[in-house]
Amino acid sequence: STISGLALYFHLGTNLFREMHEILSLVLLVPVIVHIWRNWPGFVNYFRRRAMPISLAVCFLAAVPFVYAGLSKPAGGNPAIALMMAAQKAPIAKLAPVLGLDEASALRRLRDAGFADVSGIDTVAALAAKAQLSPMAVMAQLTAPQR
Template sequence: MPTVLNRYATPFITGLFLISLISGVALFFHWGSSWFRGMHEWLSLVLIVPFVLHIWKNWRAMMNYFKRAPMFLALAVSLVAALAFAIPAAMQPSGAVRGGPPQFAIAQAMFDAPLGTVAPVFGLTEQEALAKLGATTIGQSLTQIAEAQGSSAASLAQELMKPAE
């Protein structure tokens, strides 16, 4: 059985890496994101199995890399590159929009704006919106109202979209 696993580790790494490469490029350029997101996330996780088998199969050769500077240099540069993305993201205040599709940023801006500013988008006055949400404080945002009610701004926005009964 181990020889079968060893025989297929490198071919599976190649196939899964190509899928990860193509889907990652597509996601980066926002091409068919709905097609590629799940594929990229799940099959990149599956890639771990043949990667581990490949390292196991080539353990001695791998250890030889650690006897020379290029491996340490490559690992250090990779770590610095990862930290260049991770640190700014970690420094963002909680709830801040970190890029992504513009519609998410627009939705977040609406959730954070005073209800009187966004109520007309739903065809309501601020008083009508407050009544629909069961809120009383004028000038609050959907985010603030949701926090006070133990809800989410998105679910409150859905409430505002429901037709009057």
Template sequence: MPAFLSRYATPLTTGLFLVSLISGIALFFHWGSGLFHGMHEWLSMVLIVPFVLHIWKNWRPFSSYFKRPAMGIALALSIVAAAIFMIPASGGSSGNPLVAVMGKLQASSVETVAPIFGHTGESLAAALKAKGYTVASTQMTLDDVAKASGKSGIDMARTLGSI
């Protein structure tokens, strides 16, 4: 086992980390999500094995990090960063706060959100109609407009981003 550790732990950790890094960046920017999603999930799980082997191989120098404040600070900052995504955004839901914001936006009327996009209720309704949406009233929620038009909330978000 020591020869295997010496030969493969660090190279596999490096290779799989690079795959995870590149696929994570692609997912973040929504580039080829269908291509990268499964790869990122599964190979990030596979990364656990060489990571553990790498830590085992380098245990003595690695453990010395715990004698200095840098490791404690880095771990605390990492936990805080993770917690930001775990704290309930509103109404007991958790997850990405941008999803919660988008949910609130979609539950708002055309009239209410229009100023965010530099429009009046009527001009936003007209812009949505020009993009193929059915807007019977500026009091309709964006979600209702999307549903009435046979489109999804994601479609609505993409449209709003281009108006």
């Protein structure tokens, strides 16, 4: 968990570590809970000492700037996701040049992929809904390298 956490922190192999880190962190909760349960009397004694409330207060104060920074960020999330959502709602005629295609090439790729009734005013989102596919599957047809 430490190694995967450090890799995620430094953005090394994010695709390799993210799911493993999340699942192993959940699994690691089991021994933590068992440890607290088995040592409950000693755990409670920590809260009787003056050091515990002081430590908790210091941790709380250290967290305040991070919470404030997170709450004061403008809403919007990941710009890559926002761009992809906008691309899925754009007409094929306007999306094609962004993908380095002309409208005819984009329509040909979609027709070759099995989208029979497609025109320049259709959107990726609408085509995906009609074909009961994910928009990413339709987008993949437009962005796949041609042989």
